[in-house]
Amino acid sequence: MLKTSNLVVGYKNTKATQIILSDVNLSIESGKMIAIIGVNGSGKSTLLRSITGVQTPISGEVLINETNINQLNDKVLASKISLVLTNQHISKNLSVFELISLGRHPYTNWLGINNASDKKIILKAIEEVDLQSLKHKKCNELSDGQLQKVLLARAIAQNTPLIVLDEPTTHLDMYHKAQVLHLLKEVCVKTNKTVIFASHEINLAIQLCDQIILINQTKAVQGSPSALIKNGSFNELFPKDLIEFDPLSKSFRVANKRN
Numbered sequence: 001m002l003k004t005s006n007l008v009v010g011y012k013n014t015k016a017t018q019i020i021l022s023d024v025n026l027s028i029e030s031g032k033m034i035a036i037i038g039v040n041g042s043g044k045s046t047l048l049r050s051i052t053g054v055q056t057p058i059s060g061e062v063l064i065n066e067t068n069i070n071q072l073n074d075k076v077l078a079s080k081i082s083l084v085l086t087n088q089h090i091s092k093n094l095s096v097f098e099l100i101s102l103g104r105h106p107y108t109n110w111l112g113i114n115n116a117s118d119k120k121i122i123l124k125a126i127e128e129v130d131l132q133s134l135k136h137k138k139c140n141e142l143s144d145g146q147l148q149k150v151l152l153a154r155a156i157a158q159n160t161p162l163i164v165l166d167e168p169t170t171h172l173d174m175y176h177k178a179q180v181l182h183l184l185k186e187v188c189v190k191t192n193k194t195v196i197f198a199s200h201e202i203n204l205a206i207q208l209c210d211q212i213i214l215i216n217q218t219k220a221v222q223g224s225p226s227a228l229i230k231n232g233s234f235n236e237l238f239p240k241d242l243i244e245f246d247p248l249s250k251s252f253r254v255a256n257k258r259n
Ligand SMILES: Nc1ncnc2c1ncn2[C@@H]1O[C@H](COP(=O)(O)OP(=O)(O)OP(=O)(O)O)[C@@H](O)[C@H]1O
Pocket: 011, 018, 020, 038, 039, 040, 041, 042, 043, 044, 045, 046, 047, 198
């Protein structure tokens, strides 16, 4: 469903080019949940923005169902990818219901009016994310965690084959982090949608994701959690003085210092 070919991502201005990741060759199938994992500043958001057409890559290609995303106009792209980015501008004056309704924009007429079937999809998304009690509240009255769930419901209402989220569990407590990732997994399994998200929740990603894209020093390696554990990729992620990867429990633990 999504492929990248020799993708190089980064930042370019008139004076210099800063390469963040190079030789990124990803191959992502339908119905899979994929986490992008890497230390702060490693390039997770840059990669997410580049594979969704928000940021122009330095070189290489991003293909969605064999079509280069450059060739898709905004409306077509919005029917293929729903995107929840950090620092995305949203109008917090809208009610929860209104904000989630915006997910239907690729399918509505020029007046943006939702028909009965759109309303059904919006209400289902509200129910799936467990937001019934908040649907009439204004978004500026929500906690950060509640707003995070509203943005997830908007992405679900957009009903695209690919859902891409940047750190979807940032403001959530431990229980709600697991709840959101479980929900995303259910969306993949039940509807064959693909979910790609950047996250620092390594332990949850190892338990729930089909694949992980591990970013380490300008390289992005894709594999199943078990394959990445087996080939030792997680051992290289952080300096070993404070935490270390324990392959038995498949999680990071505080390093066992001997002195
Ligand atoms: N607009 C920009 N212009 C130039 N450099 C940028 C820009 N945005 C990010 N960078 C740089 O690109 C690198 C990767 O940043 P990015 O935000 O993609 O990392 P990240 O893995 O998502 O980080 P975090 O986990 O802290 O959110 C960093 O060195 C950052 O300073």
